[in-house]
Amino acid sequence: MNIILNNNSESFEKSEMSIAEILKAKNFIFKMLVIKVNDRIIKKQEYDTTIVIEGDNVVILHLVSGG
Amino acid sequence: MLEKLKNKTVGIAGCGGLGSNCAIALARIGIGKLIIADFDNIVSSNLNRQYYFTDQIGLPKVDALKTNISKINDNVIVETHYIKLTARNIPGIFSNCDIIVEAFDLAEMKQMLIETVLTVMPDKYIISGSGMAGWGNNNSIKTINFDKLYVCGDFESEISDVLLPLAPRVGIVANMQANQALEILMKI
Numbered sequence: 001m002n003i004i005l006n007n008n009s010e011s012f013e014k015s016e017m018s019i020a021e022i023l024k025a026k027n028f029i030f031k032m033l034v035i036k037v038n039d040r041i042i043k044k045q046e047y048d049t050t051i052v053i054e055g056d057n058v059v060i061l062h063l064v065s066g067g
Numbered sequence: 068m069l070e071k072l073k074n075k076t077v078g079i080a081g082c083g084g085l086g087s088n089c090a091i092a093l094a095r096i097g098i099g100k101l102i103i104a105d106f107d108n109i110v111s112s113n114l115n116r117q118y119y120f121t122d123q124i125g126l127p128k129v130d131a132l133k134t135n136i137s138k139i140n141d142n143v144i145v146e147t148h149y150i151k152l153t154a155r156n157i158p159g160i161f162s163n164c165d166i167i168v169e170a171f172d173l174a175e176m177k178q179m180l181i182e183t184v185l186t187v188m189p190d191k192y193i194i195s196g197s198g199m200a201g202w203g204n205n206n207s208i209k210t211i212n213f214d215k216l217y218v219c220g221d222f223e224s225e226i227s228d229v230l231l232p233l234a235p236r237v238g239i240v241a242n243m244q245a246n247q248a249l250e251i252l253m254k255i
Contacts, residue, residue, distance in 0.1 A: 006213075067171055
């Protein structure tokens with residue numbers, strides 16, 4: 001499938017993937033994230049059950065402390 | 068050219084290193100109104116990056132920031148909220164803002180504010196900061212944009228015992244947030 005991930009085109013072999021699978025595939029290991037799929041906020045407890053398919057627009061934003 | 072700023076309101080969520088410096092920059096260029104919120108009082112360790120003075124130690128940050136803004140530009144209306152921001156009170160406090168600047172310290176607070184605004188207040192612009200501890204590496208600091216959400220920082224430099232938040236990089240990000248706010252305000 002082809003999706004938009006953080007404003008860039010991204011291709012995966014599988015035709016659908018959970019958010020948890022995408023995090024693993026992209027090696028996003030940080031614990032504090034804001035995740036949006038097509039303008040819907042995905043909470044941590046939904047990472048396994050939220051499925052991303054062809055054409056989806058995914059934002060994975062890494063937040064670190066400091067300010 | 069900046070006449071239209073007089074009718075604009077920016078919310079500042081947190082008045083530490085990011086919030087105090089961003090608010091001062093917006094006040095200097097003549098923003099109409101700032102709504103500032105923070106539950107904390109000034110301690111001496113804040114002065115390595117935050118826009119306060121030694122004789123203000125112990126004061127609520129929101130009160131000291133309002134004073135400092137008035138000494139620079141007393142035309143700016145400053146509404147203060149001496150309160151810990153939560154998902155419950157954010158929508159009320161910032162309902163009249165054109166833009167909300169996320170200026171917290173802790174990542175979980177940053178996440179809470181972004182998720183709250185994107186979910187409950189989808190018409191608001193948010194300008195967040197993520198990753199600015201330590202020193203050097205100027206060119207790692209950038210702004211990324213998704214719809215009405217902008218995030219400034221290097222997205223990786225987390226504060227720790229050895230990587231402190233310091234005036235130069237925190238100030239860069241705070242002023243990038245102010246600059247992004249100005250760009251949006253001149254457009255809307």
